[in-house]
Amino acid sequence: MNGAHDLGGQQSLGPINPESESSESVFYHNWEKKVFAITLACGFLGKWNIDEARHSRERQHPVIYLSNSYYENWLAGLEKLLLEKKLISQSELTTGKSLDINKKSIAPNPHKAMTIISAGSPSNSEESKPYKFNIGDIVRVRNNHPAGHTRAPQYVRGCLGSIIRKHGVHTFPDDNAKGIKSGENLYTVRFDSNTLWGQDKHELTNIHIDLWEPYLSIE
Template sequence: MNGAHDLGGMHGLGPINPEPEREEPTFHAEWEKRALGLTLTAGWLGQWNIDISRFARERQHPVEYLSNSYYENWLTGLETLLVEHGVVSPEELKQAKAIDPTPEELTAKCAPASAVQGILSSGGPCDMATDDRQEFQIGDKIKVLQLNPTGHTRVPRYIRGHEGIITDYYGSFIFPDENAQGNKIGQHLYNVSFDGNQLWGDGNDTTIHVDLWQNYMELA
């Protein structure tokens, strides 16, 4: 969706002033650790996937999204998912305590503390085979489709309608746009380079690399 989360190339938001990477703490407050832990733990319940989780954050009201910090957006998205999937009720969320017993099928999926490190270190594979034909080869000139999806997508607005060059092919992976709707399918994934002058105007002599799924592009 064209929401407040997709800010690449937008004007009027002030200069970017990031903290130096070597000085930036992993967390800026103790509660952020809990927000991350709660999000990962709730994900193990199997009621949603990573792209559904991302879309829950993205579909906030733009003012709320931009007013929140990074982990405030994570926490807001988690609260949305917990209620929408019936894990907690709105009243339980409001009171910050359980009112009804947790269904056994959910408690059975809770991982013991001793298993957490192993689960996190194993990661979550996202490669997936597809029967679709590989349409592009390294060196091909492509054009990004002018898409305006209402759901989750991984194609940023600032490259839509622009031409680029295929620089790498990774194989086939879960297509996030469909995964966010609960449909798990594989799609070819590429790295594409774009000329900064084409994206931002003359005087931007940079090269931008973006990972793009096949469904986002056509041959130029």
């Protein structure tokens, strides 16, 4: 989806203005802590995967996405998923009152939650597929603009790069965001900055992006 989240190469966004590392906090407000923790805790219920979560944040009007703070976008995505997966109803969300009587808890306790955190959720697969591309191959990123979730940023579509690393089969996000589990070979592709942004820059810079096989074609 060509949404506001796909930011690589966007201009006139102004300076970074980073805080100094020593004066940072992990969270700045109590509600941010809560949004972070509720999002993780609800994720543990297994009703959605990481790409569905990403896509729930992306599916906002660009003006809203860009004017929201980071955890406001998380909150918007979380509410959307809770409604879409029918874990809550719109009237419950509005009133804050549960319509279930004596509902048995399915929430992981702290011990179970820490076990989930500590185990992680690897995205690679035991299954292997023959690689279509090899290290050193020049590939072109397909100029596709899918309406759904994708992890091929707009700024490399149609561009030429070279394969520098092969990672085996990883969960394919475009399908995963639709709740369909599939795996495709994943590669790291190197792009010369001058081919992405204009040959007159003479920049000694290379941009590396992880791209799945269906995003690529051989030149």
